[in-house]
Amino acid sequence: MGKDLRGREIGEGIVQRKDGLYSARFTNKSGKRVEKYFDNAADAKKWVTISRLEDDKKPATAIEYSMTVDEWFVYWIKTFKQGLSPNTIRNYKDRYYTNVQNHIGKMLLIDVKAMHCQQILNEMQADYAISTVYQTYICLGSMFKSALLNDLIPKHPLDAVNFRAKKVKTPRRVLTVEEQEKFLEFADKNHNAKQFRLLLQTGLRTGELIGLTWDSFDIENRTLTIDKALEYRHERGYWRAGPPKTMAGFRTIPLTEEAFDILYGLYQKRHTRKESMALSQVLTFIDPRTGLERTVNMKELIFVNFRTGEPIKNSTYDTNLYKICDKAGIKPFCMHALRHTFATRCIERGVNPKSLQKILGHAQLSTTMDTYVHVTDDSLILAIRQFEAAV
Incomplete structure (x- = not known):
């Protein structure tokens, strides 16, 4: 429960700031936090209640199509990849936050095209080992495949990407x-x-x-x-x-x-x-x-x-x-x-x-x-x- 400056509870998602304004916030269906400021607690409570009701009435497509790539990646890792080892999850996160996020993180998931993914891979090949580029390719492929299977995008953006390099398999060391x-x-x-x-x-x-x-x-x-x-x-x-x-x-x-x-x-x-x-x-x-x-x-x-x-x-x-x-x-x-x-x-x-x-x-x-x-x-x-x- 939120509190005012005197420490009194004033409702879930509502808190009084030091300047006296009341901050009202809630997280919508797409996982995005929405926030607005009011002069009094009553208006803040009213806004949170109405906004939540309206959000519940939104059709699924409106919610899904407003999701950014950043939001989808966080949801995808949390929901679909929890059975993987910590190392594998860490590799996905490293590749996304190091090589992908700056390019398409703020874009709407539905707006990502093959050219955006192609640019990511092209730029990486100048500075990274082919195995690292391949890991990024796998991360993008798995993430967008899951989005496709959940009807969040009409087609897979990597289908039109020109990337032929395969992961280089180094010979396994075995003792005679x-x-x-x-x-x-x-x-x-x-x-x-x-x-x-x-x-x-x-x-x-x-x-x-x-x-x-x-x-x-x-x-x-x-x-x-x-x-x-x-x-x-x-x-x-x-x-x-x-x-x-x-x-x-x-x-x-x-x-x-x-x-x-x-x-x-x-x-x-x-x-x-x-x-x-x-x-x-x-x-x-x-x-x-x-x-x-x-x-x-x-x-x-x-x-x-x-x-x-x-x-x-x-x-x-x-x-x-x-x-x-x-x-x-x-x-x-x-x-x-x-x-x-x-x-x-x-x-x-x-x-x-x-x-x-x-x-x-x-x-x-x-x-x-x-x-x-x-x-x-x-x-x-x-x-x-x-x-x-x-x-």
């Missing part, structure tokens, strides 16, 4: 069996060796590894439940919790003997490790399965920095990996390469692809096979040997 053995030989001298070995036994994503808490580890059933992820946001200097990347990312996987021994050894020593004040944080996020808020007590994290007692940042792991690769004399790789390597080893050893899909937390089997499973020279040789043995 020899490289993996050499890596582990030198990794065992690193304080994060247990984490590296665990990834090669489970195929977890880095954020899932960081977000593991003791309630994730079921000692009796020898399983690991993945139901959250953590990441450190360097540009703002804070930790953020969230759900796994996709709904299929919520999973419980059985542990290998080595993975179980790693976690059980840490569990037995959990009360003797160093813990900093940073672990006193309690993070929250919305669980997309229930729509309810969940909490993550960082004191319960399985992995913390042995020296500082703080949570281990994403970048720290990659820095460690580069140093290990340098000492081992192998081509550098990032944390995600360990996930690729796990998936490839599974296929090489005859793991059923459908089972691997569930272990990795993929919604589609094609993602597992096309993106994460790689045919190495070793696997080709093994395939021929298997063929020979069968003959």
Whole structure:
């Protein structure tokens, strides 16, 4: 409820300003805030009541066609993209607010034409990597496709855009069996060796590894439940919790003997490790399965920095990996390469692809096979040997 200068309640959406005028405001159907000023509270209340009634009577087309691109983007992200991972949503927002908003943000959604989108992409190609331009193209395409399916625009503006560049797929880094053995030989001298070995036994994503808490580890059933992820946001200097990347990312996987021994050894020593004040944080996020808020007590994290007692940042792991690769004399790789390597080893050893899909937390089997499973020279040789043995 709004208040006047004496602190008395004067009605919803109404507040008295310091100059004595009464500000009356409400949010219409299209999500736009409408505001007007009056000399007295009675006129302000009357205007809000009448304006809301008139807004309710407006035909849908009048409301929809008055929506700006900015308004639609905010509504689209909030309504249609909430099931995506925080990283994906952040990428959409980065591309929109950095490259799209200045061009068409204030335009009416229905007025956007192919030439406006073409100009955005053309200007970007002079200053950005083609992969970033492609991300912007995907953002525009998805946003306008949703508007088209909801009858907010008569046709898709990107249909007439000339953009042939495709996302450049860099070769996925996968360790050969020899490289993996050499890596582990030198990794065992690193304080994060247990984490590296665990990834090669489970195929977890880095954020899932960081977000593991003791309630994730079921000692009796020898399983690991993945139901959250953590990441450190360097540009703002804070930790953020969230759900796994996709709904299929919520999973419980059985542990290998080595993975179980790693976690059980840490569990037995959990009360003797160093813990900093940073672990006193309690993070929250919305669980997309229930729509309810969940909490993550960082004191319960399985992995913390042995020296500082703080949570281990994403970048720290990659820095460690580069140093290990340098000492081992192998081509550098990032944390995600360990996930690729796990998936490839599974296929090489005859793991059923459908089972691997569930272990990795993929919604589609094609993602597992096309993106994460790689045919190495070793696997080709093994395939021929298997063929020979069968003959």
